[in-house]
Amino acid sequence: MKVDTSINGRAMTLECENGEFLAGALRRYGFLSVKEGCDTGSCGLCTIWLNGKPALSCCLLTARVEGQEITTIEGMQEEAEEFAHFMVAEGAEQCGFCSPGFAMTVLAMKRELTNPTDDEVKNYMAGNLCRCSGYVGQTRALMKYLEVHG
Amino acid sequence: MMNIEEYVRVSSCSEAYEILNSVNGSAILGGCGYLRMGNRAISKGIDLSLLGLNQIIETDSDIEIGAMTSLRDIETNPILKNNFNGSLCDCMENIVGIQLRSIVTIGGTVAGRYPFSDVLPVLMALGADVVLTGAGRVSLEDFMDGKHKSDVVEKIIIPKTSERVAYKSVRNSLVDYAILNCVIALSDGEYKVVVGARPQKAIRATKCEAFLKGKELTEEIAEEAAKIVADELSFGDNVRGSAEYRKAVCVTLIKRALVGGAE
Ligand SMILES: Cc1cc2nc3c(=O)[nH]c(=O)nc-3n(C[C@H](O)[C@H](O)[C@H](O)COP(=O)(O)OP(=O)(O)OC[C@H]3O[C@@H](n4cnc5c(N)ncnc54)[C@H](O)[C@@H]3O)c2cc1C
Numbered sequence: 001m002k003v004d005t006s007i008n009g010r011a012m013t014l015e016c017e018n019g020e021f022l023a024g025a026l027r028r029y030g031f032l033s034v035k036e037g038c039d040t041g042s043c044g045l046c047t048i049w050l051n052g053k054p055a056l057s058c059c060l061l062t063a064r065v066e067g068q069e070i071t072t073i074e075g076m077q078e079e080a081e082e083f084a085h086f087m088v089a090e091g092a093e094q095c096g097f098c099s100p101g102f103a104m105t106v107l108a109m110k111r112e113l114t115n116p117t118d119d120e121v122k123n124y125m126a127g128n129l130c131r132c133s134g135y136v137g138q139t140r141a142l143m144k145y146l147e148v149h150g
Numbered sequence: 151m152m153n154i155e156e157y158v159r160v161s162s163c164s165e166a167y168e169i170l171n172s173v174n175g176s177a178i179l180g181g182c183g184y185l186r187m188g189n190r191a192i193s194k195g196i197d198l199s200l201l202g203l204n205q206i207i208e209t210d211s212d213i214e215i216g217a218m219t220s221l222r223d224i225e226t227n228p229i230l231k232n233n234f235n236g237s238l239c240d241c242m243e244n245i246v247g248i249q250l251r252s253i254v255t256i257g258g259t260v261a262g263r264y265p266f267s268d269v270l271p272v273l274m275a276l277g278a279d280v281v282l283t284g285a286g287r288v289s290l291e292d293f294m295d296g297k298h299k300s301d302v303v304e305k306i307i308i309p310k311t312s313e314r315v316a317y318k319s320v321r322n323s324l325v326d327y328a329i330l331n332c333v334i335a336l337s338d339g340e341y342k343v344v345v346g347a348r349p350q351k352a353i354r355a356t357k358c359e360a361f362l363k364g365k366e367l368t369e370e371i372a373e374e375a376a377k378i379v380a381d382e383l384s385f386g387d388n389v390r391g392s393a394e395y396r397k398a399v400c401v402t403l404i405k406r407a408l409v410g411g412a413e
Pocket residue numbers: 040041042177178179180181182183184185186198217218221244245246253254255256257258259260261262264266267268269301302303304325326327328
């Protein structure tokens with residue numbers, strides 16, 4: 001099938017199988033920041049934005065993004081780089097495989113929540129798993145990032 | 151990748167119902183969070199997303215939630231935050247993460263009748279009804295009993311009568327499935343008490359409900375009520391916890407729900 005959508009502000013037509021999920025389609029079209037980890041909806045690695053809100057691309061049928069707006073980290077280069085400086089400064093990254101999904105959630109949270117409490121941050125970020133870091137460095141990095149850019 | 155031979159965006163619920171009941175191997179596509187795990191071959195995937203079933207509407211007596219509403223839209227909805235002590239929003243909090251909750255739907259949750267569900271016990275305690283295309287309006291409790299398997303869930307209707315509601319769950323980790331969840335809801339002076347993830351399906355604790363009738367809630371009454379629940383219901387073992395553990399936890403959760411109340 002053909003699916004007309006917008007990716008990072010550009011109109012695109014994706015050709016896909018009826019049952020293909022968006023993570024696979026995006027990678028086929030060269031959006032390689034989108035990682036597939038668990039492929040069962042549990043880890044958050046495949047997080048993209050659907051109409052500005054974080055969504056798991058491994059669970060979202062490509063057919064469902066007809067007429068919708070998709071954003072990947074390729075469309076957020078400047079902001080993502082800014083956030084990456086905070087991650088580096090806190091030594092928060094190890095293998096880095098979880099970082100694109102993590103950054104997409106952080107950047108969405110910055111837009112959606114005003115002066116979030118620690119619990120609100122924890123709740124918003126709970127769907128992004130990291131198998132290396134233990135979350136302490138990541139949490140420090142995102143809290144400092146929100147202090148400056150939130 | 152799911153195996154979907156044909157994909158159809160229907161223009162009415164009756165069209166969906168007609169396909170579901172005439173095409174072997176067809177399925178309604180909710181958010182597909184669970185459907186995708188079954189590895190089943192779907193001859194015709196029925197997409198309801200053009201039907202505007204993603205609305206939350208408040209009337210004088212009820213709140214109606216369209217079947218295609220995502221769990222995240224429910225969690226962040228101001229009407230639902232202001233009703234039922236926010237319990238329908240609270241029960242979403244530990245379902246994986248906001249990214250999954252943005253995709254999975256209330257229709258798929260109800261149609262799936264999942265025994266581990268955090269949402270179904272709350273809807274049951276609130277006395278919700280389900281509107282089906284074929285069978286019309288039925289109570290969620292009847293629906294949970296397994297009737298109406300080949301029907302289309304259009305919306306959920308929740309009466310606004312519950313004054314005091316509390317939801318509690320216990321988990322091994324923040325976003326794991328619940329080991330047990332409990333809900334109490336007070337409506338027209340009567341309590342509904344529901345326990346889910348036992349790990350069998352959610353069920354009402356009717357002996358406890360009868361015991362609480364007309365009683366003023368004190369620590370002692372709550373303690374006794376909680377013990378009645380643990381004795382009247384059955385619990386089972388699975389990888390997340392033993393029957394014995396669940397039974398012990400049930401007492402604590404029900405007591406907290408009753409006297410800790412609406413937190
Ligand atoms: C990794 C993961 C972890 C989860 N953890 C939890 C948890 O901890 N707690 C919890 O409560 N829930 C949990 N869930 C379940 C989730 O909240 C949803 O209930 C579940 O995904 C079903 O919703 P869906 O929209 O994805 O439905 P789908 O998977 O699309 O559909 C489920 C079933 O319902 C049918 N269906 C869908 N919509 C309709 C309709 N409108 N009418 C008739 N039939 C319909 C489908 O054909 C299918 O048989 C989890 C899900 C996943 C994927």
